[in-house]
Amino acid sequence: MTDTRPAADRPEQTPGRQAASSGGEAAGDAATAVPAPVRAALKLPAPDGPASRAVREVLELPMPDGTVLRADVARPDDAAAHPVLLTRCPYFGAWRPMVAEACGADPAAPGLMAGVLGMQAGVSLDRAIAAGFAVVAQACRGTDISDGDFRFYFDEAADGTSTLAALAALPWCDGRVLTFGNSYLTTTQFTAALASTEHLTAMTAWVSPSTYDDDLAMRGGVLLEGPSYEWARQQVRTGLWRDGRADAPQEALPEPVEDFTPYLEQVGIAQAARDLAAAHPAGAHVVDWVNHPLHDAYWESVAYPADELAALTVPTLHVSGWYDLFEGGTLRNFAAMAAGAAARGRPGDVRLVIGPWTHLTFDGHLAGRDFPGGGIDDIGLGEMVLDFWRAALGDAQAAARLPRDPVRVYVMGADRWIDLPAWPAPDAVEETWRLDADGVLRAPGDEDDAQGFTAWVHDPADPVPTAGGQMLMGPPENAGPHDQRDIEARGDVAVFSSAPLAEPVTLLGPVRLHAWVAADAADAHLHAALTDVAPDGTSTLLTDGVLRLSARTGTDRRDPLTPGDPVEVEVDMWATGVRLPAGHRLRLDLAGSNWPRYSVADPADGAPVAMRVLHDAAHPSAVVVSTVDLGAHPAVSRYSA
Numbered sequence: 001m002t003d004t005r006p007a008a009d010r011p012e013q014t015p016g017r018q019a020a021s022s023g024g025e026a027a028g029d030a031a032t033a034v035p036a037p038v039r040a041a042l043k044l045p046a047p048d049g050p051a052s053r054a055v056r057e058v059l060e061l062p063m064p065d066g067t068v069l070r071a072d073v074a075r076p077d078d079a080a081a082h083p084v085l086l087t088r089c090p091y092f093g094a095w096r097p098m099v100a101e102a103c104g105a106d107p108a109a110p111g112l113m114a115g116v117l118g119m120q121a122g123v124s125l126d127r128a129i130a131a132g133f134a135v136v137a138q139a140c141r142g143t144d145i146s147d148g149d150f151r152f153y154f155d156e157a158a159d160g161t162s163t164l165a166a167l168a169a170l171p172w173c174d175g176r177v178l179t180f181g182n183s184y185l186t187t188t189q190f191t192a193a194l195a196s197t198e199h200l201t202a203m204t205a206w207v208s209p210s211t212y213d214d215d216l217a218m219r220g221g222v223l224l225e226g227p228s229y230e231w232a233r234q235q236v237r238t239g240l241w242r243d244g245r246a247d248a249p250q251e252a253l254p255e256p257v258e259d260f261t262p263y264l265e266q267v268g269i270a271q272a273a274r275d276l277a278a279a280h281p282a283g284a285h286v287v288d289w290v291n292h293p294l295h296d297a298y299w300e301s302v303a304y305p306a307d308e309l310a311a312l313t314v315p316t317l318h319v320s321g322w323y324d325l326f327e328g329g330t331l332r333n334f335a336a337m338a339a340g341a342a343a344r345g346r347p348g349d350v351r352l353v354i355g356p357w358t359h360l361t362f363d364g365h366l367a368g369r370d371f372p373g374g375g376i377d378d379i380g381l382g383e384m385v386l387d388f389w390r391a392a393l394g395d396a397q398a399a400a401r402l403p404r405d406p407v408r409v410y411v412m413g414a415d416r417w418i419d420l421p422a423w424p425a426p427d428a429v430e431e432t433w434r435l436d437a438d439g440v441l442r443a444p445g446d447e448d449d450a451q452g453f454t455a456w457v458h459d460p461a462d463p464v465p466t467a468g469g470q471m472l473m474g475p476p477e478n479a480g481p482h483d484q485r486d487i488e489a490r491g492d493v494a495v496f497s498s499a500p501l502a503e504p505v506t507l508l509g510p511v512r513l514h515a516w517v518a519a520d521a522a523d524a525h526l527h528a529a530l531t532d533v534a535p536d537g538t539s540t541l542l543t544d545g546v547l548r549l550s551a552r553t554g555t556d557r558r559d560p561l562t563p564g565d566p567v568e569v570e571v572d573m574w575a576t577g578v579r580l581p582a583g584h585r586l587r588l589d590l591a592g593s594n595w596p597r598y599s600v601a602d603p604a605d606g607a608p609v610a611m612r613v614l615h616d617a618a619h620p621s622a623v624v625v626s627t628v629d630l631g632a633h634p635a636v637s638r639y640s641a
Contacts, residue, residue, distance in 0.1 A: 021150040024575070031328075034102045037363055037476075042102055042120030043382075049126040053077055056111025058145070059136065061166045063159055067148040069143060074114035074125060075134035080133045081174035083201065083393055084167050087120055087181040088160060089113075089137065090210070092144035093238040096490075107170055113137040113144075121180040121204050122382035131386060134172060140188065142282065143238060144237075150235065152285035153187060153302045160192025168199040175199065178389055182206030182319075183326070183359065186349060190304050190333075197314050202392035204385055206319040207359050210329035213299040213555065217289040219328075219598075220571065221551030222525050225269050226596035227325065230260065231275050232286035239282035260474075261596050275584055276521055277305040292353060295556040309333060310340030315392045317385065321357025321549035322412065322543070323366065323480045325472040329576045330354075334423065338406065348399075351388065352423055353381060354409045354577065358479040359472045367468060367480030369540075370416045379408075380639035388640050401641060408636065411506065412481075413532075414580035416635035424509040425633075428626040431501060433498065433586060435515070435615040435622060441496040442589055450488025450620065454494045455612040458524060458592025458601065466597040468541045469529070470574065473597060484531050484539040494590040494613060497533060505580045511543050511573040513588070516619035521609045522560040523550040525601040527594045528571045530623060532578060533585040545573035566614050573623075579630060588623045592625060 045051035054074040061069050072092075077081060089095075092113050099115055100107040114135040118124050128135055141159055168175045178201050179189040186208035193200055209215035217228050264272050273290050276283035292298045316337055320330035334352045341350040354362055356371035364374030376382065390398035405419040420426075434442040436450040463497030466473070468482025488495045513528045529544040550558040552569045561567060580586065592611050593600050603609060615621045 034098055035363045037361065038098065038119070039102050040363065041119035042099065042115060043126075044103060045115070045123035045124060045126045050129040051115075054111070054125075054129050056109065056114075058110050059138075061138075061163055062142070063162050065192060068146070069138055069141060069148075069159060069218060070145040071136045071138035072111045072113040073134065073136050074111040074129065075172055076129055076132060079173055080132075082132050083176040083178060083389075084134045084136055084173045085117065085121075085128060085389070086136045086138065086163065086177050086179050087116065087185050088140055088156070088163065088179075089116070089181065089185050090115075090143040090150060090235065091141040091184070091238065092137070092139045093242050094234065096524075113139075117180070118602075120182055120185060120206070121385050122376045123386050124382070124434050127382070127386060133389070136167060141529055144242065150239065150282045152235075153191070156188045157191040157195040158464065160188055161196045161198075163620045164192060164196075164199040176201040176393060178202040178204070178392060180204040180398070183208070190309075193314055194304065194308050197312065200286065202315050202389060203314055203316040203332075204319075205333070207318060207321070207324045207326045208318065208324045208330050208333055210332040211299065211303045213289075213292075213295055215326050215329040218293075218544045221293075221548035222546050223269065223293070223599040224292065224471075224597060225264065225599040226261070227471055228286055228289055229264060229269060229272055230473055231282040233260070236276050236280040236283040237598070239280035243280070259323055264596060278435055289594070293559070295554070304333060306332070306336040309336035310343075312337060312340065312522065313344070313349075315388070315439070316351070317388050318350070318352045318353050319381075320352075321359070322410075322576055322578075323356075323358045323470050325359040325470055325479070327354075327470050328572070331423065331575060338422070348402065349631070351402075351406045352408070353384075353565075355379070356410050358414050358470075358476060360476040362636060367477055367482050369481055371410065371412060372477070374410050374415070378638065379410075381429055383641045384639040387639075398641070401512070403636070403639075409508070409577050411508065411577050411579055411630065413581065414506070414630060418630075418633040419636050420633070424626055425628050427632060428509045428628050430624055432589070432622045432624050433626050434620060435496050435588065437615070439497060441498040441586060441623070443498055450615045452616060453612045454496075454590075455610060455616045456492050456494050456590075456592070457608050457610050458492060458519075459608040460593070460600050460602040462492075462605060463593035463595035463600045464490060464527070464591045466594055468545050471597050481542070484529065484541055485537060486504040487591075488539060488587075488589055492591060492593075496588045496590075497585040500535075500583050503582050504630075505586075506578070506628050506630040507542070507580065507625050508577045508628045509635055510544075510575050511626070512624050513545065513571040513573060513622075514568075514624060515571070516566045516568055516614040516620035517549065517611065517621075518564055518614070519549065519561055519592075519609050519611045520563045521601075522563065522600060523548065523558075523603075524561070524592055524609055524611055525549070525592045525598065526569065526571060526611075527598070528573055528588040528623070530573060530576070530625075531587040531589065533587045535583050539587055541576055543573050543576040544594075545571040546594065547571045548601070566619060575626075581593050586602075586625075
C-alpha cells in the first residue's frame with residue numbers, strides 16, 4: 001500500500017514516497033561518511049544484480065487498534081508467491097540516512113531499508129532475491145515511518161503476531177514467514193513467537209537478550225548505567241528526528257541529549273533518565289529501569305521464560321560473540337531452546353554460532369586486534385544462514401549441507417572454528433584456580449594451603465574506569481579485548497596471577513567466580529575480570545562479571561551485608577573460548593567499580609568502602625573455568641552451499 005499520510009504528517013526526510021517501483025535504486029558510490037565496516041556489513045547489491053530488478057514498495061499494515069505500521073519491501077518481480085524474510089526494527093530513523101548514502105539512493109526510496117538484511121543476517125539482498133525470498137523491513141510502532149508511539153517491548157508481541165498474519169495473507173507471500181535481526185530486532189522476534197508461532201517458519205536471532213535485567217539494563221543486580229542511558233538516548237534522538245525537532249538523528253540536539261558521561265557524572269543516572277524522558281517519551285523506559293532495581297513483575301513481563309522457549313518448535317539460529325553485550329542472554333536462549341529440540345529428537349533445529357565479535361562488529365577485527373578467519377564472511381555464515389532458511393522451508397539438500405553438530409564456535413588464540421554437539425562442550429572439564437596471598441592464582445593440582453585475605457578500598461568518588469568487555473557503549477571499539485594493565489596498576493584493584501603455563505590451555509565454556517568477600521558497608525559491588533597475560537605483560541580481557549553483594553541470594557531481594565562479616569558469593573562471568581599458549585599466565589582482577597559501564601555503589605555518606613576477599617582454608621575463593629582438549633576438536637573449513 002502507498003504511504004498515504006499527508007506530507008505534513010510524514011518525517012521530513014520521506015516526502016513523496018511512491019507506492020511501488022519495479023526495479024531498485026542503482027547502487028552508487030558510497031559516501032565517505034559511511035564507515036567501511038558498515039558498508040561491508042550492508043553487503044550492497046550490485047548495480048545490475050537481482051535486487052536491482054526487484055519490486056520496491058512501502059507496505060502499510062493496520063494493527064488491530066488502528067495504528068498503521070509501515071515497512072520497506074523488496075521482492076521478486078513476478079506473479080509467484082514467495083516466502084517472506086521479516087525484520088521489525090525501531091532504529092530505521094537513525095539508519096535510513098546511512099543506508100541511503102551507502103547505496104547512493106534517496107532516503108525516501110521505496111524498499112530502501114530492506115537492504116539492512118546484509119548487516120542483520122549476513123545475507124545480501126541480491127542473494128535473498130535470487131533465492132526467491134521477499135524481504136520486509138518494518139519500522140516498529142512509533143519509529144521512522146510507522147504511526148503510533150514507541151514503547152519499549154510492550155507492543156512487540158501484538159504488533160509482531162498481527163504483522164505475521166497480515167503478511168501470510170498477502171498474494172505475493174506463500175504463507176511462510178521467517179524472521180531475522182539482531183539485538184532489539186530479536187526482541188521483536190521472540191515476543192511474537194512466544195505469543196503465537198502461527199505463520200512463523202524460522203527465526204535467525206543474532207546477539208539476543210534473554211532477561212533484560214540481566215542483559216541490557218542490569219547484570220547481577222547492578223544497573224548498566226552507561227549502556228542503559230545511551231540506548232535510551234538513541235531512541236530520544238530518533239524520536240526527535242521523527243517529530244521534526246531536528247534535521248537528522250545524528251546531528252546536534254539540545255542538551256541533555258547530546259551529553260553523556262560528563263552529564264551522568266554531574267547529575268546522576270536518576271536525574272539523567274528523567275531528563276531524557278522529558279526530552280522525548282521514547283526514552284521513558286530508562287526511568288522505569290532505574291525505578292525497578294529488583295527483579296520484580298516489571299522485569300518478569302519483559303523476560304523470556306526458559307520453559308516457554310523450550311516449548312517453541314520454530315527452527316532458530318542463534319548468533320553471538322565472546323564480547324557481545326548479550327552473550328549471556330544468547331547462551332540462555334540457546335540452552336532452553338536446544339533442550340526442547342533435543343527432547344523432540346530434532347537437535348539440528350536449534351543452532352548456535354559464537355565468534356570473536358562484539359555486539360556491533362562481526363569482521364574479526366576488534367579493539368585493535370585481529371582474529372584470523374574470524375569474520376562472518378571468512379566462515380561463510382551468510383551461506384549457512386541461507387541454507388538454514390532453505391532447510392526450514394523443507395529443502396532436504398540444504399538440510400544435508402548444514403553442519404552435523406549444531407554448535408560452531410571460534411577459539412581465540414588458536415584462530416580456528418570448531419563444531420560441538422552441544423553447549424557447553426560435553427568433554428569440557430571444570431578447573432578450579434584458587435586465589436591466594438600475595439596476588440597468586442594457584443593452578444589445579446597445586447595443593448599448598450591458601451592463606452589470609454586481600455584487601456582494597458573502593459572510593460565512589462574515584463571509580464575504576466571501564467576498559468573494554470562485553471558491552472555496548474560509545475564507539476564499537478570501546479568493547480572487546482582491551483589491555484587491562486592501566487586498570488591493574490590502580491591501588492583499588494586486586495590482581496591474582498598464575499605462574500607461566502607449562503603447556504597450552506584451552507578455555508571453552510562458562511566461567512564463574514566463587515568467593516568469600518566482606519565490606520565495611522551494608523552493600524557493595526564486586527567486579528571480576530579474567531585476563532590472558534602475555535610474556536610482554538599485556539593483560540587481555542577475556543570475560544568479566546559483576547554482583548551486587550546484597551543480591552547474592554537473588555536479584556529479586558536485598559540481603560544487606562553486616563559490615564566486616566564475610567559472605568559467600570558466586571559471580572557469573574558468562575563464557576569464553578580461547579587458547580592460552582605456554583608461557584602465558586591466567587589472571588583474575590577484582591574491584592569495587594567499573595564506571596560508566598555500571599553504576600557505582602555509593603554509601604549514604606559517600607565515604608570510601610574497605611573490601612576484602614578471603615582465601616584461607618575456611619574461606620576458599622576461586623575462579624572456575626571450563627577447559628577442553630583442543631586436539632579432539634579439528635578445525636572446520638568455510639561453509640559453502
